[in-house]
Amino acid sequence: MLHCTFLTKVISFFSIAGLSLVACGQPVASPDAPGTMPDTWPLHAVTRTAITAEDFAYRISTLADDRFEGRAPASGQGEAAARWIADEMAAAGLSPAGENGGWFQGVPLIESTLAEDASRLDITVDGQSLGLRINQDIVYWSQNPEEQVNLENSGLVFVGYGVVAPEYGWNDYEGVNVTGKTVVMLINDPGFADPEAGRFNGAAMTYYGRWTYKYEEAARQGAEGAIIVHQTAPASYPWGTVQASWTGPQFTLASGGDQNRVDVQSWIREDSAIALFDAVGLDFSALAEAAMSPDFTPVEMTGAQMNASLTNTIRTLSSDNVAGMVKGAVRPDEFVLFMAHWDHIGIRLNFSGEDQIYNGAIDNATGVSAILELAQVYAGGDAPERSVIFVAVTAEESGLLGSEYYARNPLVRLDHTVAGFNFDGMLPIGPTADIVVIGYGASELEDILAAEAHKRGMYLSPDPNPEAGYFYRSDHVTLARRGVPMMYADSGSVHTELGAEYGAQIETAYRLQAYHKPTDEFDPAWDLHGFVQSTELMYDVSRAVADSNVWPNWYETNEFRSLRDKMMAMRDTRRP
Ligand SMILES: [Zn+2]
Structure with missing residues (x-):
């Protein structure tokens, strides 16, 4: 048996790190010889009820593994990744929140x-x-x-x-x-x-x-x-x-x-x-x-x-959104939503090399890992006052289709959804002094975020690349367009020691070299402490909302404000 303390030191070696968690944790019965990968796939390791770099490494590397073949929606290995996420949600202690008491929401697709x-x-x-x-x-x-x-x-x-x-x-x-x-x-x-x-x-x-x-x-x-x-x-x-x-x-x-x-x-x-x-x-x-x-x-x-x-x-096909929840102790019919797309673009022709698997490690194994980390913390501690629902959506890369389907057929009512947090494409910059808000200046969720960031000595940064239109390029926008206050703030940009320049270098390198390319792969050398830091911060923010009875709204000038006001007015008239 490999030695645990040694293994935690070489945690960046992800294949061994994954094993070490199995070996050092308890109950996974594995007959494998020491030092070999288990022959059962996919791997499920024992993780901790805390947001940790080790858990992030295990989950990102598993989701981005070649064996999931780039997680194309409705493909065999893509749907296997969705099942893996459901298993992780179950292991984290969530209860199923999909259709018919299960973990899944079928998303009917036409493939051309x-x-x-x-x-x-x-x-x-x-x-x-x-x-x-x-x-x-x-x-x-x-x-x-x-x-x-x-x-x-x-x-x-x-x-x-x-x-x-x-x-x-x-x-x-x-x-x-x-x-x-x-x-x-x-x-x-x-x-x-x-x-x-x-x-x-x-x-x-x-x-x-x-x-x-x-x-x-x-x-x-x-x-x-x-x-x-x-x-x-x-x-x-x-x-x-x-x-x-x-x-x-x-x-x-x-x-x-x-x-x-x-x-x-x-x-x-x-x-x-x-x-x-x-x-x-x-x-x-x-x-x-x-x-x-x-x-x-x-x-x-x-x-x-x-x-x-x-x-x-x-072809007509079906893919799946995956959903789990923790029931609120005081106001269980009010919900805080967490969202991250699990799909990526699968196996495609690659015009510049041999590798044809688009692993989508950053896009978006990182975001799914973040919501699983949050799920585990929510399920492992005292129940929040409001319910929290975690939805890993499909077919984002095909045009936000999984979240669009969810918005048309919500698993919990949109006028009972207090706020939502989306995670997509977290950049491994390392610890940062700030948290970036994509679409900055949109809603009162930013006031809560600013207060919680301040407690950690951090500050808010506006979207550094507003010209790239990221606010319109991920799943939160399908719900925002219905009025639900959504926040997309999942990582920072200013490295605590190396500054903004360093963060910008990583962002540019990713955008030009790896974004939607087979090179978007997990790298064991990544510094995952920034993921831990920003996910902990998003826990604080979401928890502040989940343990209160406030309904944060879009700012007065925001394009989605009137939609939310209308929705809530209708909801109030429907009340007995
Ligand atoms: Zn993405």
Whole structure:
């Protein structure tokens, strides 16, 4: 038997560390010889009723292990990861909070996979093909779940940022009818390129900057095709991320088919876009510049046409949200919610190396581990006054589908949900002086967070990359859009000794080198003490809410405030 004290010293050696917890804890009956991995998979180690770096290492490394194959929703190994999470919730002492008294909430999905060999997309200028190579120069797919999608001779129109925002006095579709056409758009919003000009929310991305919005608006305008020009800075991710995210199976929710979508959605590489503009006699940079002005008008790309024939394999599938709870001792029908997505993007073609498993260690084995740590502390101590519910949601990477399904079919009423905390993509910076609030300035939860942070000698930092639009890129937003006060603050940015520079380096390296790539893997050298620190802080904040009878609201000026007020007014009238 390997020696326990020795093992706790080499805790960074995660495969051994996992074993040491089994060996030093008690009851897991394992016949394995000393020093070998148990042949039963997945591994369940004994963990502590405290938030610890060792438990984080064990849970992150297990969820990010190659054997879960990148946790694609509805895949065999993805759903095995969901079962592993349910087992961990049970071991932590939660009671099941899913459907029919179980741990799961079935999420019906439609999977559509483009048959690349049987599909084509061609842009011609005056009949001459640009010869765009699939995945190299253009990535395309259809979100209409149909086996055959065709687009014939669809004329191209450049519509700037593709934004219609009456509150900013902005309409990129002014004076043009794009019915049946293919719109070409820039990513992000007009505030990004020149933050000083005070357009939109300056450098901070608004929902108008998101690709989801752009395709939605194109569909509302009657377009049949949509092309977003990829540029790394305004997108905040490189072309490789586009390749990884939109090739292979694409998912939509099977229920609530309320979305009207364009037939063909696509991203084009910036250099290919420049070539296209050149071919029709337009200057891309001049037009991109013009698109920043409210006076911009759409420009027909005369002579350019898109033809596409997409063959898709359609399957209906089911994935699962995983849910467990601790019942409140005083007000059990009021809930504090914890949320983290368990899915990642599975096994995909990788254009820059051998490894094809997208492990998603940071995104989002870290967040799931954080809510499991919190679950264990809540279940292991005195019951909180209000109930706490933990939901590991699926299909976030496919467009926030698991949390969207939860928001449409909540396991506990949204007007009984006091507040929610989302965890997604915690960065292993180490101990920090601060905690970063994504979407800073949103709700009274931040006042509670500030007070609790202050007790620990920490302070709040606003989102350091508001231009990347992270507030619109994770699961809390599906509930925020219904009115529920949600906070997304799961790690800091200013290292206690090495400062902000160091934190920024780690963030940039992750964003450019590992985000949505096979290199998002667990590294035993990570300093996990920052995870412990911020998760303990989020425990304090959530506990302050769970042990009180306050209903924190969105700030008066927030876009979600009126929704919450309406919801709560309705709730009050329903009371006996
Ligand atoms: Zn994520």
